[in-house]
Amino acid sequence: MGETRQNPWTILEILRWTTGHFQEKGVAEPRTSAEVLLAHTLGISRLDLYLRHDQPLTPEELARFKAFILRRRAGEPVAYITGHREFWSLDFKVTPAVLIPRPETETLVSSVLEVLKSENGKRKTENGIDWALEVGVGSGAIIITLARELPEMRWLGVDISGPALAVARENAARHEIAGRIHFLRGNLLAPLQPGPRFQLLVANLPYVPRPVWEELPKDIKDFEPQEALLGGVDGLDLIKPLVQAAPGVLSPGGWLALEVADGQAPKVAALMAETGAYEQIEKIPDYLGIERVIRARRRGDY
Ligand SMILES: C[S@@+](CC[C@H](N)C(=O)[O-])C[C@H]1O[C@@H](n2cnc3c(N)ncnc32)[C@H](O)[C@@H]1O
Incomplete structure (x- = not known):
């Protein structure tokens, strides 16, 4: 994500980039991690990521997502980053x-x-x-x-x-x-x-x-x-x-x-x-x- 871009990242572009980046860095479950963290950043469901695939990210959203990428890359489990985990189809807070x-x-x-x-x-x-x-x-x-x-x-x-x-x-x-x-x-x-x-x-x-x-x-x-x-x-x-x-x-x-x-x-x-x-x-x-x-x-x- 280092290069300077003329246009803002769209949801699908950043998802693809992040999945590839996590794969390169050996992060477990790279695609799921990218999807869950991006959906959490934007406050939408994982399905919505695909329904709104060409929506651009605002600079604030991008900054928040970058911080999550760094934490996940360092090994932090997705559930601790989002603060949630589903169990028996119920949502639980986790810390x-x-x-x-x-x-x-x-x-x-x-x-x-x-x-x-x-x-x-x-x-x-x-x-x-x-x-x-x-x-x-x-x-x-x-x-x-x-x-x-x-x-x-x-x-x-x-x-x-x-x-x-x-x-x-x-x-x-x-x-x-x-x-x-x-x-x-x-x-x-x-x-x-x-x-x-x-x-x-x-x-x-x-x-x-x-x-x-x-x-x-x-x-x-x-x-x-x-x-x-x-x-x-x-x-x-x-x-x-x-x-x-x-x-x-x-x-x-x-x-x-x-x-x-x-x-x-x-x-x-x-x-x-x-x-x-x-x-x-x-x-x-x-x-x-x-x-x-x-x-x-x-x-x-x-
Ligand atoms: C494997 S976790 C299970 C947490 C939860 N029940 C679950 O299944 O997701 C084990 C839990 O036992 C607690 N624990 C560890 N030693 C204990 C002890 N001697 N007496 C009571 N609880 C203990 C830990 O703090 C931890 O919350």
Whole structure:
């Protein structure tokens, strides 16, 4: 974009130039990055970019877009630049304090809905209210999506990060669900009163093993919060204690659903079996066929 131009850039020209530039610089998803950032700059949809392909950019728009190009070129994820990410067709605010919600996490949501929707109205409730818990809420993508899909339930969301909880609270308010979710700060189940109360415990905890984390692309390793990703040497530093402690807070027949890394599912299933507290232990594949979710039920006789 260095050369002096007589005419202003049109949308299509700048899109082509930026895509080529990102390709040259090794930026991941060059075309999508260019489209999302240009649409964000102009405050229009990606489809509109093509409907208005010959619209010229004003000098202010060009300056804003150039600044975004530089940030993306340095590896910053598009979602942190725009401040938004879509999950389950809902728009979530994201900041560098939270993990950017991933499409494979929709498998965790659908695996929970599969069992809880079919039990609707049949669950044993505590004081007439069904309670559910998410540990490690981050942006709130999982808990807010589930709370919208299961409007009869009340929700508790825990995270160790204060800044992440602030983002989750804001997203809950934006999705008009704040009245049914209570957020608490703390380590795993520590902020809760003990006692079997929850019909569901869902968690997408940090599970990346350290050797894998060391090799992660710069876009992730240098920009997303380490405490949202790193799960110790084998990735199970947090999942293991949660599997062991969850029966203490789940109602008899309550569900535990966990997202895990590629290859971790058999180990986590074995951890669950060792406790003797779970039944119906199932490994559920994501859209790529990777065993991404482990779902199990607290035994009634445990
Ligand atoms: C992988 S992110 C998941 C965020 C969000 N639920 C999602 O799926 O997009 C894990 C989250 O767990 C939180 N976390 C890490 N260690 C924790 C702990 N010991 N207790 C509670 N939350 C923790 C992190 O702050 C982060 O927000």
